[in-house]
Amino acid sequence: MRRSLAKIAVVLVAVVVVVGAASFLRARARIDRVWDIPPPAIVAATSADAIARGERIFMAACFDCHVSSETGKVSGGKMPGDSGELYAANLTADTGGGIGALSDELLARVIRTGVRRDGRIALGMPAFPAMGDADVAAVLGFLRSSPPPPVLEPVATKQPASTLTLAGTMRH
Numbered sequence: 001m002r003r004s005l006a007k008i009a010v011v012l013v014a015v016v017v018v019v020g021a022a023s024f025l026r027a028r029a030r031i032d033r034v035w036d037i038p039p040p041a042i043v044a045a046t047s048a049d050a051i052a053r054g055e056r057i058f059m060a061a062c063f064d065c066h067v068s069s070e071t072g073k074v075s076g077g078k079m080p081g082d083s084g085e086l087y088a089a090n091l092t093a094d095t096g097g098g099i100g101a102l103s104d105e106l107l108a109r110v111i112r113t114g115v116r117r118d119g120r121i122a123l124g125m126p127a128f129p130a131m132g133d134a135d136v137a138a139v140l141g142f143l144r145s146s147p148p149p150p151v152l153e154p155v156a157t158k159q160p161a162s163t164l165t166l167a168g169t170m171r172h
Helices: 002-032 048-061 104-113 133-144
Strands: 152-156 166-170
Touching: 048 133, 104 133
Parallel strands: none
Antiparallel strands: 152 166
């Protein structure tokens, strides 16, 4: 009886290892895949109203991940709930580490599909396929506006210290 249980345990462990390895390889293939998705022909909006709408959209959809809790700037925040070292992309105008060297079309593709400039998926970046062209253009306009937005000051809420969150107020 013990030998039968031991054999069953060995088979179950082998199945778990095989399924785990297959899942890992499938995920790795998806991460490494280069997606051939043409960038949409969207350019940054320039009107004051569109930039203000872009700011509202950014604050609602992008703030939590892309604003650094240490600096309050769009220099790439540590991902919420991440215990490792996973940071969101730097959205400053810097041409080396930020979005300054990227075209509006490539940024629009990341927003819409979650596909980076190299054609691979941006891990942790949600896709917003239903976001309209005007809204994507408004977000791009906000990110491209001058002075570079947003410069935020963290504002502590009145929640217990263990659940403190950051809210942003604009400072230009």
